[in-house]
Amino acid sequence: MRLKDKVALITGASSGIGRETALLFAREGARVVAADVNDEEGRETVALIEKEGGAAAYVHADVSKAADCKAMVAFAETTYGKLHILFNNAGIMHNDDGDAVSTEEAIWDLTMNINVKGVFFGCKYGIPAIRRAGGGSVINTASFVAILGAATPQIAYTASKGAVLSMSRELAIIHARENIRVNALCPGPLRTELLMKFLNTEEKKQRRLVHIPMGRFGEAREMASAALYLASDESSYVTGTEFMVDGGITAAYVTPE
């Protein structure tokens, strides 16, 4: 088991990448704290883990709220004694997020509060807990859009993921000598609810698929596998990276026919 005796806190664990990662981490021996705002689905994540014989607990946490993030970290330590792995994964892509001209300030603020401030709060309260445990791994979900621009505009989302990537780099440097590694996981376009709701017509989906050398959307479980590597001691010399898991999208100039 690759995460035996580890305690992992995962935000956005009710769905998509977060849920798949919670399931995989638990199979690899971790005790998992699943945090989300969607309580029903979050409890379902825990039930799925328990059904497989794993250990997990759910905590309601809106990552844009400092008090909730403080409480979710305290919950992890109270429930399982320590915290070794923090996966700041919760994020939104709003349907009204467009170009700079059309996007309302409220959409910008909402996106930044969840996608950026949520990661900051996770680290603000999670890093001291990881320090108390003697070290560990922080994984922040950014995106391939942190380094590539798109003609399908989502200005707030794109800016938020750039911030997550640059924040992750600095955190990695600051905490490098404390045995705390910090990496940004940068998924390509995935077949999860988040993107499929945004690319809500076949034409929009095809427009995106054209740019992916592999010619398909990624799956949440493929991100979970990458997160497992970054969480485990197998990546013990890996910190500050932009870990691209994107079907080749960021390497492509022209894609195959």
Ligand SMILES: NC(=O)c1ccc[n+]([C@@H]2O[C@H](COP(=O)([O-])OP(=O)(O)OC[C@H]3O[C@@H](n4cnc5c(N)ncnc54)[C@H](O)[C@@H]3O)[C@@H](O)[C@H]2O)c1
């Ligand atoms: N799907 C993609 O194509 C894609 C690509 C690159 C990056 N990402 C990123 O991956 C992460 C996970 O996305 P996903 O595809 O699994 O989406 P998803 O919508 O399936 O899951 C996101 C989860 O975050 C939760 N959430 C939303 N707001 C929250 C808040 N304020 N506090 C706590 N939880 C909250 C939701 O309830 C949901 O369970 C996000 O950060 C997203 O930006 C996704």
